[in-house]
Amino acid sequence: MALASRQMGIYVREKDLVLGFDPGRDKTGFAFVNLDGGLMMSGIFPSCEIESCLHDFAPYVIERRVGFESDVSISRVKFIAIGNGTTSRDFTEQVRSITGHEVIIVDEKNTTMEARSLYWKIHKPGIFMRFLPEGMRVPPRVLDDLAAYAIALRGLKKYRDIRRNKL
DSSP, rough: OOOHHHHHTOOOOOOEEEEEOOOOOEEEEEEEEEEOOEEEEEEEGGGGGGHHHHHHHHHHHHHHHHHTOOOOOOEEEEEEEEOTTHHHHHHHHHHHHHHOOEEEEEEOTTHHHHHHHHHHHHHHOTTTGGGGGGGOOOOSSHHHHHHHHHHHHHHHHHHHHHHHHHH
16 A cells, blocks of 8 residues: 555555564564555564564664655554464563553464565575575575564464454
8 A cells, every 4th residue: 555655656654564573582573564464674683672672673674665664663553463482471471561562472383484485575586596496595694574474474364363253
């Protein structure tokens, strides 16, 4: 929505976002996703800096959609999706206490492989890399932010399923 509006000379802010987290012992990936499943912004921060990150994501941004501001406020987030990995219990409690947002816990099984696939969709492989099967291509950076993107997409699906069943 924002890109089409921007092309017509009118910029409309994305109103509702999903925030996905892939918490880890040392580093945590995050991803802001619009309700259509589009990646708006993602990054990685040291896990010990959760509180400062929730107030200012800008220093940790790796991927950002053109036209999307990197100083996004947590107030634009509809709900938060968190992977159920090793450190998720403590991380979830911290996020709930800091933000007060609804949190959806999702299974993070295979999100690393999904993150690889998402990386190659965002960054088209060069001519020589195209000859390798996708499973053999190794991205040139860590992918915790794209794993968070995969978690956000799963959270969005779970959120819609929950809402559909309540109707």
